[in-house]
Amino acid sequence: MLFVRPGRLSDLDALEQMARAARPVLHSLPHDRHALEARIALSEDSFRAEVDFPGEEFYLFVLEDASSGKLLGTSSIVAAAGYAEPFYVFRNDALIHASRELHVNRKIHALTMSHELTGKSRLAGFYLDPSVPGDARAHLLSRARMMYVAANRRRFTSEVFSLLLGVTDEAGTSPFWEAVGRKFFARDFAEVEKISGGRSRTFIAEVMPSYPLYVPLLPEAAQRVLGEPNGKSLLAYDIHLEEGFEPDRFVDIFDAGPVLTAQVDRSACVRSNETRVIREVAEGASEAEMEAAGATTYLVANNRAGEFRCALAELPVARDAQAPLASSVRSLLGAVAGDAVRCVPLHRQPDDETATTDARADLDGETAALRATHTGVRR
Amino acid sequence: MIVVRAVKTTDLDAVVALAQETGPGLTTFKPDREALAARIERSKRTMEGHAAPHEAGYFFVMEDTATNDVAGVCGIETQVGLEQPFYNYRVSTVVHASQELGVWTKMSLLNISHDLTGYAEVCSLFLSPRYRAHGVGGLLSRSRFMFMAQFRDRFPERLCAELRGHFDADGTSPFWRAVGSHFYQIDFNAADYLSAHGRKSFLAELMPRYPVYADLLPEDAQKVIGLTHRDTAPARKMLEAEGLRYQCHVDIFDAGPVLECHINDLRTVRESVVMPVAIGPAGSSDPSRAGTASAGAPRDSTPRSLVSNTLLADFRVGFAPGEPEGGVMRLSADDAAALLVGEGDPVRVLVSSHTKQSQPS
Numbered sequence: 223m224l225f226v227r228p229g230r231l232s233d234l235d236a237l238e239q240m241a242r243a244a245r246p247v248l249h250s251l252p253h254d255r256h257a258l259e260a261r262i263a264l265s266e267d268s269f270r271a272e273v274d275f276p277g278e279e280f281y282l283f284v285l286e287d288a289s290s291g292k293l294l295g296t297s298s299i300v301a302a303a304g305y306a307e308p309f310y311v312f313r314n315d316a317l318i319h320a321s322r323e324l325h326v327n328r329k330i331h332a333l334t335m336s337h338e339l340t341g342k343s344r345l346a347g348f349y350l351d352p353s354v355p356g357d358a359r360a361h362l363l364s365r366a367r368m369m370y371v372a373a374n375r376r377r378f379t380s381e382v383f384s385l386l387l388g389v390t391d392e393a394g395t396s397p398f399w400e401a402v403g404r405k406f407f408a409r410d411f412a413e414v415e416k417i418s419g420g421r422s423r424t425f426i427a428e429v430m431p432s433y434p435l436y437v438p439l440l441p442e443a444a445q446r447v448l449g450e451p452n453g454k455s456l457l458a459y460d461i462h463l464e465e466g467f468e469p470d471r472f473v474d475i476f477d478a479g480p481v482l483t484a485q486v487d488r489s490a491c492v493r494s495n496e497t498r499v500i501r502e503v504a505e506g507a508s509e510a511e512m513e514a515a516g517a518t519t520y521l522v523a524n525n526r527a528g529e530f531r532c533a534l535a536e537l538p539v540a541r542d543a544q545a546p547l548a549s550s551v552r553s554l555l556g557a558v559a560g561d562a563v564r565c566v567p568l569h570r571q572p573d574d575e576t577a578t579t580d581a582r583a584d585l586d587g588e589t590a591a592l593r594a595t596h597t598g599v600r601r
Numbered sequence: 602m603i604v605v606r607a608v609k610t611t612d613l614d615a616v617v618a619l620a621q622e623t624g625p626g627l628t629t630f631k632p633d634r635e636a637l638a639a640r641i642e643r644s645k646r647t648m649e650g651h652a653a654p655h656e657a658g659y660f661f662v663m664e665d666t667a668t669n670d671v672a673g674v675c676g677i678e679t680q681v682g683l684e685q686p687f688y689n690y691r692v693s694t695v696v697h698a699s700q701e702l703g704v705w706t707k708m709s710l711l712n713i714s715h716d717l718t719g720y721a722e723v724c725s726l727f728l729s730p731r732y733r734a735h736g737v738g739g740l741l742s743r744s745r746f747m748f749m750a751q752f753r754d755r756f757p758e759r760l761c762a763e764l765r766g767h768f769d770a771d772g773t774s775p776f777w778r779a780v781g782s783h784f785y786q787i788d789f790n791a792a793d794y795l796s797a798h799g800r801k802s803f804l805a806e807l808m809p810r811y812p813v814y815a816d817l818l819p820e821d822a823q824k825v826i827g828l829t830h831r832d833t834a835p836a837r838k839m840l841e842a843e844g845l846r847y848q849c850h851v852d853i854f855d856a857g858p859v860l861e862c863h864i865n866d867l868r869t870v871r872e873s874v875v876m877p878v879a880i881g882p883a884g885s886s887d888p889s890r891a892g893t894a895s896a897g898a899p900r901d902s903t904p905r906s907l908v909s910n911t912l913l914a915d916f917r918v919g920f921a922p923g924e925p926e927g928g929v930m931r932l933s934a935d936d937a938a939a940l941l942v943g944e945g946d947p948v949r950v951l952v953s954s955h956t957k958q959s960q961p962s
Contacts, residue, residue: 317810319784319786319806319807320806320807321802321803321806321807323800323802323803324785324786324787324803324807326785326786326787326807328783328784328786330783330784332811401817402817405706405708405814405816405817406697406704406706406708407702407704407706408704408706409702409704414702417702423701424699424701425699425701425702425704428697428698428699428701428704429697429698429699429702429704429706430697431814432695433710433811433812433814434811435814435817436783436809436811436813438783439779439780439783439813439817439818440817441819
């Protein structure tokens with residue numbers, strides 16, 4: 223059984239391997255062991271810290287196989303993108319070029335270097351061991367972050383975003399980089415990605431265009447990939463959409479990959495949250511009960527102070543069914559019967575509207591969430 | 602004698618007829634009777650001192666005095682951009698460098714500019730194809746510099762000339778395809794015509810408002826920035842011999858170069874000299890039409906001079922055989938008559954040494 227938990231310093235070896243295996247490089251996971259160690263330490267401090275508003279915090283998650291203790295993936299959240307530095311994206315603006323006299327009217331897009339996402343919380347550093355089969359695990363590892371965000375609203379901004387890999391050809395060449403970045407950097411994309419380490423570095427201001435780029439003036443190959451996800455990112459793209467992220471008018475400055483944004487209030491982890499109370503069931507009994515109740519897969523998270531846990535579990539769809547969890551799952555979550563856990567259907571339910579009621583209460587944090595549970599139970 | 606002279610109201614028919622020889626393509630000189638009448642009228646008002654600064658402009662015609670055939674036109678705008686903005690791209694340089702990354706890149710940026718506002722402009726040059734082999738293109742072009750030299754205080758400090766940009770063999774501009782077509786949404790000739798006829802408001806509405814990175818454009822478009830149309834290359838050579846230079850301004854439609862200089866630095870202004878006329882057989886025995894060299898190229902051994910009178914409304918200029926000697930310019934009776942000068946009248950003379958070498962070939 224797999225579960226997601228915060229990364230620890232004792233995970234350093236495994237994380238170092240993942241950082242080196244990840245292609246393309248993960249900006250949030252440096253290859254250098256000391257730098258990586260510092261990142262993990264920052265994450266441990268961040269999870270522990272009392273936080274009233276997002277700042278320098280960095281939250282690192284790992285996907286662990288409970289049976290072997292092996293780490294199979296990692297993901298992270300940057301509390302405030304760029305933090306003390308600007309975070310760069312291209313904003314794709316529409317400009318109207320119209321002349322009444324000539325009876326012409328055209329919308330012309332232009333890409334402007336923008337700092338608009340600076341300081342917003344950013345989902346980052348997603349890496350899943352390619353040997354792990356099935357999409358559910360990718361969902362778990364990716365969406366566990368939003369489960370954490372939903373349960374810890376004060377630590378994050380009300381809008382969060384995620385940058386996905388843009389289109390590259392078989393040789394790993396990005397048509398957008400060839401048309402834009404290369405002209406400014408005179409270097410290969412992979413080379414610059416390796417040394418750049420993110421989208422907040424000083425050299426971006428020095429090297430990238432200070433004026434907007436007119437999209438129609440770019441080569442067609444570059445125009446075509448604008449905001450398009452890489453084939454390798456299609457699953458990630460779908461997971462984000464399922465969570466409630468939407469393509470916005472931002473694209474990555476290097477490969478024009480999509481930047482997806484979500485209002486946390488409208489994300490699945492908030493809107494479809496059903497905070498339920500754990501009820502003990504026997505390991506075998508659970509399955510039979512589930513079948514009878516019409517069960518579905520849920521993301522279940524326990525936000526116990528200091529040790530966030532998230533796993534997948536089959537739960538009855540009926541809300542008053544509480545959370546009948548077998549002991550194996552309870553131990554994954556580090557929870558006991560009577561604890562309230564956050565439960566969100568892994569996939570959108572046909573009648574999703576009913577799930578919205580909890581969203582507002584969620585703003586007040588866990589106590590409010592509990593209150594919402596009772597409302598739910600009464601209904 | 603073939604002379605270039607200030608236009609007269611009575612030239613209208615001849616000018617309209619001449620404009621019919623242009624054929625498609627040249628949009629600045631069309632057989633539009635009304636527009637041409639207005640142009641002639643404007644030149645007249647300018648001569649008389651009745652034109653406001655924003656409309657002041659001169660128009661000249663080339664005429665064979667033997668046949669009264671009008672074979673060419675040219676013009677000067679006194680100060681461009683005072684009514685409607687005078688748009689160009691300024692090709693500027695941007696360097697992106699990062700010591701941290703060891704990156705240093707230099708790019709060209711096209712900025713919409715009004716830098717040339719208030720400059721005089723030499724423009725509207727058209728020579729009938731019937732006369733192109735006659736070596737009179739130089740006379741037509743340089744006549745304006747003789748006029749400026751003679752009436753220097755009628756002009757501002759600087760001068761520019763817009764040259765047609767490069768077009769592919771199929772008659773299209775790679776620069777227009779890469780840039781203008783996306784913004785203006787009409788075809789090149791329509792845009793050029795509107796712009797040339799003072800209907801420029803669409804430019805402000807449609808042109809790119811931000812600078813354009815030239816290095817991001819398709820290569821064929823980059824290559825033609827500041828490049829002259831094949832047919833305009835001789836005109837460019839002549840203007841450059843006169844002292845005009847490309848100073849990183851180009852046309853917003855076809856990226857053809859704009860040549861610029863200080864009027865005081867024009868060779869014709871610096872080197873032409875005013876002196877009295879002596880009528881009589883010139884030192885050379887060549888007949889009066891030597892300057893036009895109707896058959897074949899002029900013989901290099903034959904010295905000749907560009908000679909103008911010093912009159913405003915009756916300004917005339919032409920090539921005459923010979924050179925000034927002893928502080929006077931000797932003209933044949935016919936040439937003197939063609940230039941409307943008599944014995945002892947002052948004429949402005951530019952000796953042939955450099956006029957010959959900068960003749961378009």
